[in-house]
Amino acid sequence: MRRILVINSNTSAAATQRIADVLQRHTTVGTQVTVVNPSKGPQGIDTLLDIAISGLESARLVAAHHDEYDAFVIACSADPGLDIARQVTDKPVVGICEAAVLMACTLGATFAIVAQRKVDIRRIREQVARYGLTGRLASVPSIDLATAELLQDVDRLYQRLLLAAHQAVEVDLAEVVILAGSVMAGFEEQLRDDVEVPVLSGTVCALKLVEGLIDLGVRTSKVYKYAPMKKLDRLQGYPGFQDVYSR
């Protein structure tokens, strides 16, 4: 049995439930998925500060439960805390945006990632650059909707997604469209039918990728970037992380 902990990085229980619903439809025999969210941090992840805090909280959840699961998914399109989580455990950890771009590479020459707002475009470009895949990124079209607006009017949301995907394919020559964020999840099939290219949900991609990593029996490399360190330092004021340094 593969035991996977999926961490919704924000503190919204409603969002956690939506993720759990999406994943339930894609869970294979032999996989047990648990979806949780931190008790501290922002309700919606909109800014660099939100990403930093929810990243730390996501990694804290990994540290707290690292014995109970075989792999971890960070379920926020900014992949907050992904690098820290890989230091905290040697079990596989995958981010949903990361999973989507890796999967997309097998389905088309280039991909586009739909951004929620114009202010996110540069951040997403930098994120793809960190993954080393700028050469495969066609564009980052934006639907220009705040999270609150997104959920209020589903028809408008879909029209914006359609417009963004259409521009990405027709103008920017994207061959695959990625809906990285969990708030956009659920529109993949309709959008795929309308724009006639593969449309990927990061959340489901991540689930499938960690299933594969668990089956492979591999662990995160601890030799350099994700090296743990035994040290006597007190992490003053950040309970839940101390034992990371004494393992």
Place this chain on the structure above:
Amino acid sequence: MRRILVINSNTSAAATQRIADVLQRHTTVGTQVTVVNPSKGPQGIDTLLDIAISGLESARLVAAHHDEYDAFVIACSADPGLDIARQVTDKPVVGICEAAVLMACTLGATFAIVAQRKVDIRRIREQVARYGLTGRLASVPSIDLATAELLQDVDRLYQRLLLAAHQAVEVDLAEVVILAGSVMAGFEEQLRDDVEVPVLSGTVCALKLVEGLIDLGVRTSKVYKYAPMKKLDRLQGYPGFQDVYSR
């Protein structure tokens, strides 16, 4: 039931059997793997000409069997015919080197790919560049053994692998080591224990990646690079491909 056709791109039945043996140990419930090889082409894939011919033959196998399987794996470290195969079918096709580099990205900041001979190094670098992942490639150490030599003396082979992996990790700062070719398969665990970084076999990574792609229910993008074309052209002298253009 996921039906996967794994194509050993050379014409050696012994190599095909070795691949089947490796995969048998990693096949999940719900997956049925068939391993085949073309009847035409080189027995071992050593040069650009070998790659071109075995690529065409691999794609021809995909075309011949495309209705009978849900996804295809090209099981040669040069990923021959990968792009052609993606034109020939819209079902997922993955190369074993491609699969290994994508999986490696989730396990460490950089990876090294062990080359069989010094003459292969540049070709492998160009291959990684085509996948857009040069920024994650630490090095391409070579074990400098011809295929025939490789199989004659397993101890020498392992000593060379150990040397290459050690240099990649210590000098080139690789965090993950990839044994792309099927002739090197089977040493992953011993090498992982000796050099203390994840060691990936391309063949098994590819199996796991296509399992995930089948579960996702996705198809290769046909909008640009892999667009099929209806045309009346005769592909004179290349039976097995004609109907590709009339679908």
Place this chain on the structure above:
Amino acid sequence: MRRILVINSNTSAAATQRIADVLQRHTTVGTQVTVVNPSKGPQGIDTLLDIAISGLESARLVAAHHDEYDAFVIACSADPGLDIARQVTDKPVVGICEAAVLMACTLGATFAIVAQRKVDIRRIREQVARYGLTGRLASVPSIDLATAELLQDVDRLYQRLLLAAHQAVEVDLAEVVILAGSVMAGFEEQLRDDVEVPVLSGTVCALKLVEGLIDLGVRTSKVYKYAPMKKLDRLQGYPGFQDVYSR
């Protein structure tokens, strides 16, 4: 006397004749040009499969005639089989797109390559990337015409070329325009007068480049990428290549 074999990579005798006509107008004293085409393969080169097959057939022609000529030109804008041909002989081999981009580098800071169809754009970008010249590529405007349409209505073709070149120069800041394919050959001078930038035909550039290489007395490097290999392998089913491995 420089003896040059120009290979039209498709199987259309009419296209071969058009190339011969273009080259006749540019042949210098001391150069003897022979234009041929393979007997197998596609009549028009439109897809990755077409490129793979015609590349193999072009290389087979090089292998068959490698004693009779001093240098070889692959006369198709996708430069099919260029790398294989360089393995098969040590005499200079040049592709027409390759020749055009190298020549263009001496005439302007950037160049544009006119694509026949939108689906070709990504492939051309990847081709320029393989040559290492992405930094000099301004854009790949498309005229969106199938080969059949192209030849039917010359006026429409020219209007499309003019539009594509104009956009490349005015919007994408291209300083040189390349008409890589032989089907577009013959419009260079008119287009140059209309858009007032140099317009290059790949076919003629390649002729001039191999003349220079023959005069230099150089041979293709055989040390790594294009290393030939003595081996006993049978290339089953691919007559015309066997002796490559016993030279």
Place this chain on the structure above:
Amino acid sequence: MRRILVINSNTSAAATQRIADVLQRHTTVGTQVTVVNPSKGPQGIDTLLDIAISGLESARLVAAHHDEYDAFVIACSADPGLDIARQVTDKPVVGICEAAVLMACTLGATFAIVAQRKVDIRRIREQVARYGLTGRLASVPSIDLATAELLQDVDRLYQRLLLAAHQAVEVDLAEVVILAGSVMAGFEEQLRDDVEVPVLSGTVCALKLVEGLIDLGVRTSKVYKYAPMKKLDRLQGYPGFQDVYSR
């Protein structure tokens, strides 16, 4: 009067004092420097987790004091929290590694950054990549000493620095050497005399750079990446940041 808050990102009062001592020797008339450290977080910054926590704590100090100062310096070679701090205030914020690489660009064609340990090398390369300056980075030589060892034996430290700088200049062709971390501060002049290239201390570079930015009267761009956001979200459990979202 320019009022500058320098934040030692770790919780070691001794380190804070060393930074204050270094800066005192370089403070210009018209500049008032205050050096502080967070009360929470690690005593020494060694890992990705340390960087994340001390980054958040550094940004929290910026938020707490943003009305009292004209500019801020993050005084840790990993520049923790730099991006978050730029979201939290619109007054100039500079990291000491960032300042050193920017200054180095005016003094030589390439620079090397001395790393404390081998495990830091990749992280530093990624940091320089984020600043967009990989093309100017000659190498990241390591002195392979833990912080505790560093301070115990000053002679050994200097010999290691000399060796690292020498290799960077002679082998990797670095033209400028950067001692990013504050633990290495104080050796710049001796090292410059011994290796005969400019040697920069990040801490002092940052001081000089923010003095210039204050004089210029400029503010951080708030249009995209560092956009603040008015929102009602509760940042549960992270006091000191809430009012960031209501400004």
Place this chain on the structure above:
Amino acid sequence: MRRILVINSNTSAAATQRIADVLQRHTTVGTQVTVVNPSKGPQGIDTLLDIAISGLESARLVAAHHDEYDAFVIACSADPGLDIARQVTDKPVVGICEAAVLMACTLGATFAIVAQRKVDIRRIREQVARYGLTGRLASVPSIDLATAELLQDVDRLYQRLLLAAHQAVEVDLAEVVILAGSVMAGFEEQLRDDVEVPVLSGTVCALKLVEGLIDLGVRTSKVYKYAPMKKLDRLQGYPGFQDVYSR
């Protein structure tokens, strides 16, 4: 006292006066700025030939006065002669475009540089590439005005600047706008208020950067690129440079 020589690279005394006026408003206590221009060379710097000649003349001024000043500024947006000047003296030399792009890196994720004419765009892109900062460059919008036109109609100039800056921010997602040339100086504040991003004048940035470099007490690296050479060569016909080679 910091003694700074600012070199207007063209031969227009009026332009020299404008630069002096701008700098006067930004000179700090402790800094003495002298602005000069060469007696030979073009009145306005418009072409590659102009840049080459004024670069040589600017470097000749540095050579002539190198004992009298602590640092030098090349005050022309093409930074003519910057590299030569760094060979001629070991005191800090900074170009105004260079200074602006380095400063901009601390204020936003990307910057745009406003070009005077469309023909300058490629040259500016190549200049930024030489500084290694292409990854931070959002765009190079042009105002399409000759120097003479620029000065005749200030309202039109401002409208063009506003249009260019607006496009850079809204379409190209620039976060900082750079007015590199001294002819555009003086509009920074108005433009910043209108487009609501930081707007930098290269001239003032350069002044602040060299003040910092003087305070740091650093010298240009002489180990490789800027190595001086003792030699007996006569630089026939170029008085003012001979003693460079005998120092």
Place this chain on the structure above:
Amino acid sequence: MRRILVINSNTSAAATQRIADVLQRHTTVGTQVTVVNPSKGPQGIDTLLDIAISGLESARLVAAHHDEYDAFVIACSADPGLDIARQVTDKPVVGICEAAVLMACTLGATFAIVAQRKVDIRRIREQVARYGLTGRLASVPSIDLATAELLQDVDRLYQRLLLAAHQAVEVDLAEVVILAGSVMAGFEEQLRDDVEVPVLSGTVCALKLVEGLIDLGVRTSKVYKYAPMKKLDRLQGYPGFQDVYSR
């Protein structure tokens, strides 16, 4: 008849004669080569200042003789004044290093350029980057000899060349070796036989490349980078260039 002016950029008549001797052995029927040198500037081109001055003088020779020739070669490995010369005339101008790297691209996957001294390495790397071909550059090995030493002891020179070429091929995996400078010319054949890879002399490559460009009937693009400009400016003190601006 193709009339080609080859400009030795330094003022040494002996060097000019050596270039003429080399070219005489490679001149084709139908080509008339004239080799000249400027009367002003350095006798040997060693530094950035030398390059700037000899570049201006080379361009001045192009301007003076631009009606009498069909194409121009800048015969110094630093390609001084190449860009200016392309502004001064619309007839083809090629640099010898530029020609060698373009020709090398057709003969192997990568090339190395032998540098005279270690201080030249970075400059050569930047030059190749300007041509956009960094991805094809394997290394820049140095023979560490001043021009005077080079000519004194031919055996030592050859031993150093052999060592440099050997390292480039064996360690850096270069497939082609370039002897860019005219002082190294004449050793190509011996070195090719000893290291068994193609060895190119820039001078001869440039001759062959401009012959091809003349035959093509093409002119340098004048639309952006090399745009000439009609203007009334006096280029004070630089006779020979004024009429460039009134053409």
